[in-house]
Amino acid sequence: MQGGTTTMNWKSKKLWIKLIAGARKLSNVFWAFTVSVGSAGFVLAGISSFLDRNLISFVPPQEIPFFPQGIVMLFYGFGGCFISLYLWSTIFWNVGSGYDGFDRKEEVASSFRWGFPGQKRRTTVRVYIKDIQAVRIRGKEGPYGYRVRYMEIRSQVLVIRRDEDLTSGKVEEEAVELAFFLRVPIEIS
Structure with missing residues (x-):
C-alpha cells in the first residue's frame, strides 16, 4: 500500500485502485x-x-x-x-472522496465519488478500457495554476483528477503510470 496526503494506491498486475481523500484536508x-x-x-x-x-x-x-x-x-x-x-x-x-479503479482482468475502469446527501449522493462512472483512447494532461502554471488528468473515451471525456497541490512532474508521472497500466497513449496539451 503506497500512501500520500491526498491519495492512497493499491496496485497489482491486473488491478489498480486509487483512493481519493476528498474534502477532509487540513487546508x-x-x-x-x-x-x-x-x-x-x-x-x-x-x-x-x-x-x-x-x-x-x-x-x-x-x-x-x-x-x-x-x-x-x-x-x-x-x-x-x-x-x-x-x-x-x-x-x-467528505464530499469528493471516493476511488478510481482500473481492472484489466474485467476490462473496466470505474470512478466513484461521494457528494452531498440526497438522491445523487453517490456518483459512479464505469467505462470499458477498450473504449479509452488516451490519457491526457492539461495544465496552467502560475499563482492560479492547475493540472488536470483526464481520459479521452470515444468522443467523451472523463476527468480523473484536478489538482493544485501536485507539481507538474508528479502529475506527469502519475499520468504516464496510468497510461502504461491501461496500455493507451499519453498526450500533453
Missing part, C-alpha cells in the same frame, strides 16, 4: 475555522453596535455606528456564517 479545516471565527466576530461587532454594549473587548461600540457600519458588519457576518456552514458540511460529509 479545508483551516479555512472553515478561519471563516467561522471571522464571521462570528463580524456578527458580534454588528450586534454590539446595535445594542451599544461592549461584546468584543478590543472594539468599543461607540466607534462603530449601527447605521451603516453595524448593518454591513451583520450582513457580512451572516454571509460568512452560511459560507462556513457550507465548508463544515463538505468536510463532515
Whole structure:
C-alpha cells in the first residue's frame, strides 16, 4: 500500500485502485475555522453596535455606528456564517472522496465519488478500457495554476483528477503510470 496526503494506491498486475481523500484536508479545516471565527466576530461587532454594549473587548461600540457600519458588519457576518456552514458540511460529509479503479482482468475502469446527501449522493462512472483512447494532461502554471488528468473515451471525456497541490512532474508521472497500466497513449496539451 503506497500512501500520500491526498491519495492512497493499491496496485497489482491486473488491478489498480486509487483512493481519493476528498474534502477532509487540513487546508479545508483551516479555512472553515478561519471563516467561522471571522464571521462570528463580524456578527458580534454588528450586534454590539446595535445594542451599544461592549461584546468584543478590543472594539468599543461607540466607534462603530449601527447605521451603516453595524448593518454591513451583520450582513457580512451572516454571509460568512452560511459560507462556513457550507465548508463544515463538505468536510463532515467528505464530499469528493471516493476511488478510481482500473481492472484489466474485467476490462473496466470505474470512478466513484461521494457528494452531498440526497438522491445523487453517490456518483459512479464505469467505462470499458477498450473504449479509452488516451490519457491526457492539461495544465496552467502560475499563482492560479492547475493540472488536470483526464481520459479521452470515444468522443467523451472523463476527468480523473484536478489538482493544485501536485507539481507538474508528479502529475506527469502519475499520468504516464496510468497510461502504461491501461496500455493507451499519453498526450500533453
